[in-house]
Amino acid sequence: MIPDVSRLGLGTGSLGDPAQSDTDVDRLLGAALDLGITLFDTARSYGLSEERLGRFLRGRRDGVVLSTKVGYGVDGVPDWTPECIRKGIDRALGLLQTGVIDLVHLHSCPLDTLEHSGVVEALTAAVEQGKVRVAAYSGDGPPLRWAARSGAFGSLQCSVNLCDQEALETDLSRPLLAKRPLANAPWRFAGRPVGDEAEPYWERFQTLSLPSFGLPWDELAIRFSAYAPGVSSALVGTRSVSNLRRTAEAVERGPLPKDIVDAIRARYRECGGWPGRI
Numbered sequence: 001m002i003p004d005v006s007r008l009g010l011g012t013g014s015l016g017d018p019a020q021s022d023t024d025v026d027r028l029l030g031a032a033l034d035l036g037i038t039l040f041d042t043a044r045s046y047g048l049s050e051e052r053l054g055r056f057l058r059g060r061r062d063g064v065v066l067s068t069k070v071g072y073g074v075d076g077v078p079d080w081t082p083e084c085i086r087k088g089i090d091r092a093l094g095l096l097q098t099g100v101i102d103l104v105h106l107h108s109c110p111l112d113t114l115e116h117s118g119v120v121e122a123l124t125a126a127v128e129q130g131k132v133r134v135a136a137y138s139g140d141g142p143p144l145r146w147a148a149r150s151g152a153f154g155s156l157q158c159s160v161n162l163c164d165q166e167a168l169e170t171d172l173s174r175p176l177l178a179k180r181p182l183a184n185a186p187w188r189f190a191g192r193p194v195g196d197e198a199e200p201y202w203e204r205f206q207t208l209s210l211p212s213f214g215l216p217w218d219e220l221a222i223r224f225s226a227y228a229p230g231v232s233s234a235l236v237g238t239r240s241v242s243n244l245r246r247t248a249e250a251v252e253r254g255p256l257p258k259d260i261v262d263a264i265r266a267r268y269r270e271c272g273g274w275p276g277r278i
């Protein structure tokens with residue numbers, strides 16, 4: 001099962017950008033450790049992220065829970081094959097400079113791939129070989145529900161936030177890591193952020209038209225997702241030490257009052273819900 005993790009985890013998607021300096025990345029990772037964050041989530045597709053995490057964590061690996069994702073992007077090997085899982089894990093072990101990875105996710109493959117390609121069995125074999133502690137699936141919708149029912153995964157990663165509550169409407173009966181826990185912070189944009197990662201949630205945010213219940217938006221958002229039922233940790237993404245500190249302080253303030261959570265859940269249902277965003 002999933003090891004003990006801090007309620008706030010760091011999603012390192014943006015730390016793989018070569019335009020960001022190693023110094024800035026190290027400063028952010030150092031601040032995360034100082035704030036008591038023990039869970040770091042990365043992926044094959046996050047640019048330099050795995051390599052930078054591996055370098056930063058050399059000599060600091062104890063007590064850290066490392067999470068990555070595989071399934072594609074191994075030279076000369078077709079994506080979503082057992083060989084790609086095996087080689088992807090070996091590659092990640094090297095980049096992360098560790099003998100074992102705590103959580104390895106299949107990174108959002110479709111249902112048919114989960115059922116018929118042999119990738120689940122390849123990940124299970126890596127757990128048996130001691131290369132991976134917990135086999136996990138990352139995704140949303142029908143494949144997520146299949147992954148929960150299959151019993152093959154000790155942890156699931158899915159979108160959980162003010163604008164994305166599909167996973168909360170289903171009993172997944174597995175520890176959840178909440179990705180996109182701030183819904184990409186849509187309140188930052190007065191007008192539609194065309195082409196920005198936040199655009200889909202910005203649209204939902206307008207439709208929801210929630211009040212902020214007297215709280216700063218980032219606090220409302222992270223306290224909702226980090227303490228949602230079934231969630232072990234919320235994986236916030238940021239390049240900013242001050243935003244990370246604000247988010248960590250908000251999480252320290254604990255779950256939102258029940259009447260606020262109920263109002264947020266009810267408003268989402270009134271709007272008809274939306275599919276979980278991969």
Ligand SMILES: NC(=O)c1ccc[n+]([C@@H]2O[C@H](COP(=O)([O-])OP(=O)(O)OC[C@H]3O[C@@H](n4cnc5c(N)ncnc54)[C@H](OP(=O)(O)O)[C@@H]3O)[C@@H](O)[C@H]2O)c1
Pocket residue numbers: 010011012013014041042107108138139157178179180181182183184185197218235236237238239240243244246247278
């Ligand atoms: N498995 C998957 O397919 C998948 C998909 C998406 C995400 N994820 C995981 O989830 C992590 C987070 O996802 P995400 O970055 O897309 O979504 P997010 O955490 O909901 O939002 C990140 C955005 O919020 C801003 N932000 C952070 N803290 C803030 C604060 N206190 N106040 C205002 N704005 C703030 C960040 O900007 P600044 O940099 O300026 O702070 C960034 O633009 C990823 O790194 C990854 O680990 C996984």
